[in-house]
Amino acid sequence: MNSNLHPLLQGLPLPAGPVRLRALSPSDAPAFLAYRSDPLVARFQGWPLMDEAAALAFLRDAAPAPWTVGDWAQIGIAKAEDDQLVGDIGLLLEAPGQVQIGFSLARPAQGRGWAHTAVLACLHGLLRPLQLRRVRAITDERNMPSRRLLQRLQFAETGREAVVVKGEACTDLVFERWLDQPDAID
Ligand SMILES: CC(C)(COP(=O)(O)OP(=O)(O)OC[C@H]1O[C@@H](n2cnc3c(N)ncnc32)[C@H](O)[C@@H]1OP(=O)(O)O)[C@@H](O)C(=O)NCCC(=O)NCCS
Numbered sequence: 001m002n003s004n005l006h007p008l009l010q011g012l013p014l015p016a017g018p019v020r021l022r023a024l025s026p027s028d029a030p031a032f033l034a035y036r037s038d039p040l041v042a043r044f045q046g047w048p049l050m051d052e053a054a055a056l057a058f059l060r061d062a063a064p065a066p067w068t069v070g071d072w073a074q075i076g077i078a079k080a081e082d083d084q085l086v087g088d089i090g091l092l093l094e095a096p097g098q099v100q101i102g103f104s105l106a107r108p109a110q111g112r113g114w115a116h117t118a119v120l121a122c123l124h125g126l127l128r129p130l131q132l133r134r135v136r137a138i139t140d141e142r143n144m145p146s147r148r149l150l151q152r153l154q155f156a157e158t159g160r161e162a163v164v165v166k167g168e169a170c171t172d173l174v175f176e177r178w179l180d181q182p183d184a185i186d
Contacts (some may be wrong), residue, residue: 006063016121031085035106098134
């Protein structure tokens with residue numbers, strides 16, 4: 001095991017049915033920029049607009065080691081058949097044993113169960129082995145696809161908070177799942 005590698009990357013690539021989790025790389029820039037600049041994918045995300053240079057820098061340093069509290073790391077979701085990037089998962093180390101998760105899929109990859117498969121693999125194949133047992137997710141209450149996904153993944157809604165995003169007053173829902181819990185469905 002390479003101790004200079006980010007702990008999440010040590011568990012990659014990770015197969016997940018029609019998709020696989022893998023490290024992001026600068027060669028993903030065209031696909032990454034395409035979905036990150038799609039207004040429907042970006043609608044509830046706090047991303048800054050990125051040009052190609054910013055995307056390349058982001059992808060080059062998507063999961064920097066060491067992973068300390070307060071750091072985000074991003075991993076890629078790629079199609080199993082051709083390794084084409086279709087999305088990403090972001091993980092913020094909030095406290096020892098606790099992460100916040102975020103996820104995005106390119107529009108053509110949505111509505112197929114791929115995000116569910118990818119996040120489930122991340123929970124069980126990456127986070128659980130690293131003893132990251134408390135997983136939180138925060139989503140805009142209007143983001144129904146994200147809420148449905150979290151509910152299918154057995155996250156419980158634990159709170160809500162009023163926030164201002166891009167100048168707009170809205171409500172964030174907080175979801176949480178403990179990975180020690182036995183899995184009833186997945
Ligand atoms: C959130 C997001 C990743 C969800 O993607 P998704 O494709 O809807 O999620 P899933 O992988 O769970 O797919 C479920 C959908 O696929 C459908 N589906 C089709 N075939 C399926 C299959 N074989 N297995 C499972 N689901 C299938 C389901 O019916 C479901 O559709 P529904 O929600 O309309 O009922 C996506 O909407 C997205 O990227 N949004 C923009 C970014 C964002 O806002 N992220 C959340 C902030 S943290």
